[in-house]
Amino acid sequence: MLSQKAKYAMRALLYLAQAEPDQPVLIGDIAERQQVPRKFLELILLELKRHGLVRSYRGKNGGYTLARRADEIFFGHVIRMIDGPLAQLPCASKTAYRRxxxxxxxxxxxIRKVLRQVRDASSHILDHTSLADVMNQRPTGLDLGAGI
Amino acid sequence: MLSQKAKYAMRALLYLAQAEPDQPVLIGDIAERQQVPRKFLELILLELKRHGLVRSYRGKNGGYTLARRADEIFFGHVIRMIDGPLAQLPCASKTAYRRxxxxxxxxxxxIRKVLRQVRDASSHILDHTSLADVMNQRPTGLDLGAGI
DNA sequence: TTATTCTCTATCACCTGAGTAGAGATTAAA
DNA sequence: TTTAATCTCTACTCAGGTGATAGAGAATAA
Structure with missing residues (x-):
């Protein structure tokens, strides 16, 4: 399962991606609009900053912006940085292999044989899908996936 | 991550798959050969039995056998029964959808959009790969995956 | 009758995930 | 220069889940 933390991180990034570029967004604003506990979000944004995904500005008129374009931020990267390797077993991971x-x-x-295939398939999707790829093209856009 | 429990379950099933059919295998034997804590394995086998994957025989000459052929037992099924849905978010699950x-x-x-794709790709593999598909064809067989 | 097996319920220690608290550092603007 | 607004950082809590272990009970073949 994806952690809440990773989910919050993605929400924050997607929110930033939809804001005016170079116009810092307040933590409080993100927290409120995306339903994320504010203090928890502070930790998450700090982590995203340390990993170079967002930029921060302190003091009055401060806030956060994306540090890269939305089409250069991939889900695989975000998940790995928050939750660790995509693979279901350490021995099936490419980026964090461990016996x-x-x-x-x-x-x-x-077991490894199967889980490696799963990892490869997952990372193929996650490492090639950027924030821009899935952003809210328009409120009434078609749904890509099959029905529930 | 796959739980230890699920890993142990798969090991046990694969071990049973390689044993003589209809020749019950002792818990103690599986535990020892597959490096699984014995008492923990008891719980796991019980669970697999309740889900209809193995059959058990009590008393002298008792033990466990597979309840189906190895080509009818799929990884997806095993993982779901031990660890729950394959999807990384409840809202991305098909078999256990929850908002x-x-x-x-x-x-x-x-987020859902992406994770549904990942779920679909994963389940496509896991629900179409059986124990038989990955069993130890021969000790020195080729490795399917890429190198580490 | 007995030894051998599986069956079942209870219990537990530890770790991680999720979140909170509060003081500190920095900056824009009055 | 002061102040208010922001982000930064360390420490802490707390619940629940994971990975077991213990031990009595039930079934069965010999």
Missing amino acids: CEDCQDEATCA | CEDCQDEATCA
Whole structure:
């Protein structure tokens, strides 16, 4: 499962992406409009800043802006920075590979084999979908996915 | 991340899949060979039994066997039964859809849009890959995945 | 009757996720 | 120069879940 934190991070980024570029947005504004607990959001934005996704301005008229264009911020990047590797097992990760402690033979491990495919498929989507790709084109746009 | 429990469940199932059919395998045997804590494995096998994936026999010469052929047991099924829905968000799940509490407009939610694609891709793999598909064809078989 | 197995309920320690609190640093503007 | 507005940072709490363990009970083959 995606953590709340990652969900909040995406909401904040998407909100910033829709704001005027170079016009800082207040934490309080994001928190209120996106229904994110304010103090928690502070931590999240700090983290996003440290990872270079947003820029901050202090003092009066301060706030946050995106540090890159919305078509240069990918979901895969955001998820990895908040929740860690996309893979479901450390041994199936490409960006954060780690051997499973209790693995007997990684080369023939069936579980790893399947989960690597899943990881590859997931990252293929997440690393090629940017904020811009999914932003609110228009309120009444078609839904891409199948029905619920 | 996949839980330890789910990993253990898969190991147990794969081990059973490689045993003689109709020749019950002891919990203790699975536990030892697959490096799974025995008492924990008891719980897991019980759960797999309740979900109809394994059969159990009590008393002397008892043990466990698969309740279906290995090509009829899919990873998606196992993961869902142990860890819950494959989707990263309840609102992106098909088999266990639930609205996100704090969602403002599901129809235009960008996060959901992306995570549904990921879910679809993942379940496409996991629901079409059976134990038989990935079993140890031969000890020195080729590795399907890319290198580490 | 007994040894062997699975079955079931209860319990527990630890860790992580989610969130809160409050003082500190910086800046624009009056 | 002062003040109010903002972001920054460290520390803390608290609930719930994960990964087990313990031990009595029930079934069965020999």
